[in-house]
Amino acid sequence: MTDQPLVHPVLFAGAGPGAAEHLTLGVLHALAAAEVVIHDRLVGAEVLALIPAGARRIDVGKEGFGPSAAQPAINARIVAEAQAGRRVVRLKGGDPGIFGRLDEEIAALEAAGLAFRILPGLTAASVAAASLGQSLTSRGRNRGLRILTGHDMAGFAEQDWRGLARPGEVAAIYMAKAAARFLQGRLMMHGADPATPVTLVENVSRREERLHATTLAGLPTAAGLCQGPAVILLGLAPRAAVLALPQLNEARA
Numbered sequence: 213m214t215d216q217p218l219v220h221p222v223l224f225a226g227a228g229p230g231a232a233e234h235l236t237l238g239v240l241h242a243l244a245a246a247e248v249v250i251h252d253r254l255v256g257a258e259v260l261a262l263i264p265a266g267a268r269r270i271d272v273g274k275e276g277f278g279p280s281a282a283q284p285a286i287n288a289r290i291v292a293e294a295q296a297g298r299r300v301v302r303l304k305g306g307d308p309g310i311f312g313r314l315d316e317e318i319a320a321l322e323a324a325g326l327a328f329r330i331l332p333g334l335t336a337a338s339v340a341a342a343s344l345g346q347s348l349t350s351r352g353r354n355r356g357l358r359i360l361t362g363h364d365m366a367g368f369a370e371q372d373w374r375g376l377a378r379p380g381e382v383a384a385i386y387m388a389k390a391a392a393r394f395l396q397g398r399l400m401m402h403g404a405d406p407a408t409p410v411t412l413v414e415n416v417s418r419r420e421e422r423l424h425a426t427t428l429a430g431l432p433t434a435a436g437l438c439q440g441p442a443v444i445l446l447g448l449a450p451r452a453a454v455l456a457l458p459q460l461n462e463a464r465a
Contacts (some may be wrong), residue, residue, distance in 0.1 A: 219296025222290060224314060226333015229416040230256030234339060236299040238331045239303075243267075246301040248293045250311075254305035254439070254441060256418060283313060287320035294326050307335040311361050311386055335359070337384030340413035340443045344425065345451035347444055354382045354447065362388020362395065362444070377404035382447040389442055392435035396428055399446075404428055409449035415440040425450050 223242045224312035228234035243249065243259075246267045251260065253273025263269060270289065293300045304312045305411040311420060321328050324424045337359055341348045349356050358376065360383055361369050368391045376383055377399050388395060389412075400406060424442075426434040435442070 219294060219326060220299045221299045221327040221329050222294050222302055223329050223331055223352060224302045224304065224308045224317070225331040226335075227251070227259045227303050227305050228334040229306055229336040229418075230254075230258070231417040232256070232258035232262060234334045234417055235259060235262075236331065236333065239333060242301050242331055242380075243303070245299055249301045249303050250290060250293070251303040252305045255303055256305075259303070271463050272433040273364075283316055285319055285421040290317055291320055291324045291326065294321070295324065304333070305336075307333045310335045311426055335428075336386065336413075336416045336443045337445070340384070340411075340416045340445055341420065341448065343413055343416070343450075343454070344411055344445065344448055345454035346448045348382060348384070348448075353380050356383045358383040360385045360388075362386060362391040371398070373398045376446065378401040379405065379408075380447065382445070385444040385446060387441075388444050389435045389438055392444070393432040395444070396431045399428060403444045409447060410434070411445045411448055411450060412438055412442045413445065414438045414442040416443055423450055 225239040225242050227239065240262065243262050244264060246263065248268050249263050250269065250270045250272055253271070260269070270405060272286045272289065290300060290302055298347065306312070306349070308314045309332065314330070337348065360371055362385050363369055375381065385395065407425060408428040409432050410426050410428055412424040412426070412434050414424065420440065424434040424437055431444070
């Protein structure tokens, strides 16, 4: 009779948007104990540097409208590593439950009879708003917050444009650089003021972070200036005090 390998629960861990300072202690401890880390492309270099030298790294990165690891292959890899008895951390950029295909990977584990835990992380919207010196909600301004994706499996995502176009609305729009003109057109078609403040936060929390403050009228132009991944914050502009600070990348160097 052969011994069966000890099956550890797979840990789905949120890496935050880039900087190691945004990791939770739970995720830090999980990485320290990991034998295998299956990570996304957008996990920051500072976070990857915290993975122990003896742990195996598996890059399963996806790139919008570019080369991507197939989701079924990722699911199968997670299951196989867990069934082999290894301590597996599935490391996702931001928070694993926000546009991270978490449900699909959990379903694969459940089908294989494997356990899991979720360790949340800071999502890019929270960190991006902090870079602006803004809160995502404010009494008298917005009664809710929308977190949206700029594209879906068929192309650009449809949204509640009439609701988003109302004065005072705040939304964080992910994966939307390519959809900037589409977003602008839909919002203005439904009555949004072209002067509505919009800020694109490029490379959120990383040394090369940049703020592109504009209006809805200038959204496509600002999106064209972004070289890295960006979150679009509709309805928010950087506070003057933030703009007066030294460049964030200099402070982090």
